[in-house]
Amino acid sequence: MATARTANPTSVMGLNKPANGQLKGQPKPANLQSIPSAAAQQPAGPQKGSNFSLFCTSQDVTSTKGNEFEDYCLKRELLMGIFEMGWEKPSPVQEESIPIALSGRDILARAKNGTGKSGAYLIPLLERIDLKKDHIQAIVMVPTRELALQMSQISIQLSKHLGGVKVMATTGGTNLRDDIMRLDETVHVIIATPGRILDLVKKGVAKVDKTQMMVMDEADKLLSQDFVILIEEIISFLPKDRQILLYSATFPVSVQKFMAKHLKKPYEINLMEELTLKGITQYYAYVTERQKVHCLNTLFSRLQINQSIIFCNSTQRVELLAKKITQLGYSCFYIHAKMMQEYRNRVFHDFRNGLCRNLVCTDLFTRGIDIQAVNVVINFDFPKSAETYLHRIGRSGRFGHLGLAINLITSEDRFNLKGIEEQLVTDIKPIPSSIDKSLYVAEFHSVDPDDDGGDGEAKQKELGAA
Template sequence: MAAATAAAAPPADSDWKKSLALPPKDARYKTEDVTATKGNSFEDYFLKRELLMGIYEKGFENPSPIQEESIPIALTGRDILARAKNGTGKTAAFCIPVLEKVDTSKNEVQALLLVPTRELALQTSQVAKELGKHMAVEVMVSTGGTSLRDDIVRLGATVHVIVATPGRILDLAQKGVAKLDKCAVCVMDEADKLLSPEFQPVVEQLIGFLSQNRQICLYSATFPVTVKQFKDKFLRKPYIINLMEELTLKGVSQYYAFVEERQKVHCLNTLFAKLSINQSIIFCNSVNRVVVARWMGGDTARMPPAPHIAPPNPHPHIHQAVNVVINFDFPKNSETYLHRVGRSGRFGHLGIAINLITYEDRFNLYKIEQELGTEIKPIPPVIEKGLYCA
């Protein structure tokens, strides 16, 4: 695989990924370019025009899978228990229905978004404010470590949505400053952390201050026993969303080849000449790129029969018989990467994923590794067949 690895050689500093300084975090970065698996659009949810304006101005084009699953159910008022990782559009998945349901003619707190940290509270409120910028929805952040007096003053004015950590908002509710009796929606983001021993008693007390006709939506990367116990006690026939249940990177050896754009087709041909491929999928980031990749490939006679070159985000079940996945274009977010490379834990087949990385992809590579808690290694001169062949 000398030709591939020659093109794939990373810069002289072998730890180039670790030395990267990430650019400032863009709030829309996580969901930009996520292609919906069902092909829905935001117009399908009959949202207010002002909310749609905020959604599109923020750069969202189509709903991501967690948004597709969550938004229409949340709009019906049903309780939700959703498993979703960071980087999948989760924040917008609950902010959009919350904003849609707010009645700005009423001077009352109508939604409470609970998060475990001040940093996440600030990030969440920023997303809510940007999405609702044309709606006159008043969003307030309330967390520990800040002035209680400032919060009391702020609550004296109009507040429709509060983004808070549990301890501070419970204190304000117990003092009668934060009036939550008309608050009909409570969202708990990172619910596994909110229901840890540190927070759970506080959260349960808070539930008692909410409207009796309340809707509770839990979003969590994991479902520990505490989440199930809370669900059984407080949620009413919740709708379960678990997009991550069958997708795992376990058993997948992941590599990157550092190439220039013009080297991609040559690298691809070399990979097909050297690897023992049963069935493969080559992913591009757009339909146009698929056409270009096929055209530039020229003579494909050296390739195994019928390699599948796919546009973004096909249904993940297609991976069941695939032992090699190649990202001709590297995805922009972790959710897309997981759907391309992840495989069903039920089948447990081994496989390899090879990512063709350009200089412009380096930040996304580092970010996806961090969000998925995985490592994508430089491609070696020889890949052992035992890693991907039965």
């Protein structure tokens, strides 16, 4: 995985499918025609030796009250971790959430993906950890393993100067014995998927009777039919005076019912009325099923892509499309729920570190995954619901960076397209003959390939390949 391309294109071309989701191909010239129903754009790929820096931001992270992190009387050591993360000032959801969470009040927060929700709850959570107590003081519930690993990484980075905050991630699909041994030692914060933490609680290994705070990230998913029974059971083991914080971009009826049952006079934060899709430009290309791969090839050659995520509606189509992309000569990873966990972890880690430009996936990857380099999302298969659409395109435009969402629409999708536009009160326009780069890419600058410890050359080759 040191390089993003293979030396011999004929030897791999995706014909022998690897189990680890990492397909690589050799770039080759293509005789491109125009995108169906849209005129061709001029090629605008980055040059070798250049890298992108996405500086432009949208109002969902810039329209703040002007507060500083120092205003919340946080520990100096926690402030050091915050600033080392590169978080200079709180975003709107952090401004609303941090002081209320520090007061101990329940919160129901609705904000767009990528606007700082994780910091909105992790900062007050870590501030309230008492190192003199050796029991579990906070639980963060998330719906996927990838999100659990991501949140634990952020927590560890934020708390590294706090002098001993112990953070543990536990998810299904990993060794239960390792978790049991880990809980023999002190753990202050557990970040978990519902099934695994409930198993540990029932076994008496994870003692949560003194846990003062429970956070539910992507609460709409956690309170869906897949998880809600588990969540209810977990709450039954918590003390009655616990604090519950709910965060999500969408709040269906299930969340309202849960709030009425378990939250005590929650403070409600709603930053979504005008900010749902800010910073993300949305287009559709009207195609037949047989034209989709050709259309995707055209997009790759015309767009200035930093990294892209391409969504399909089934695991089988994910693997087939990843093979096709490789055959077209572009490096490509894929990820879906049926892959072994160790391979999913490797793909996620390598894609996040920029070892590949394109990732094909199912909706596994729509929940809270934060990869700021992603500036283009393509719905190869159009989603059925507005909620899924919102979470998918939210993978671009992270923390106010500009993003581009392109939807490949067949005749069967046209009613879904109209319905999603109406539900989200948004306008998905036909793809134009030329897409203004300023809508989804900021200025780019040259990078010294030796600055990153030796991986720079490989990354620059990858960035210059499409």
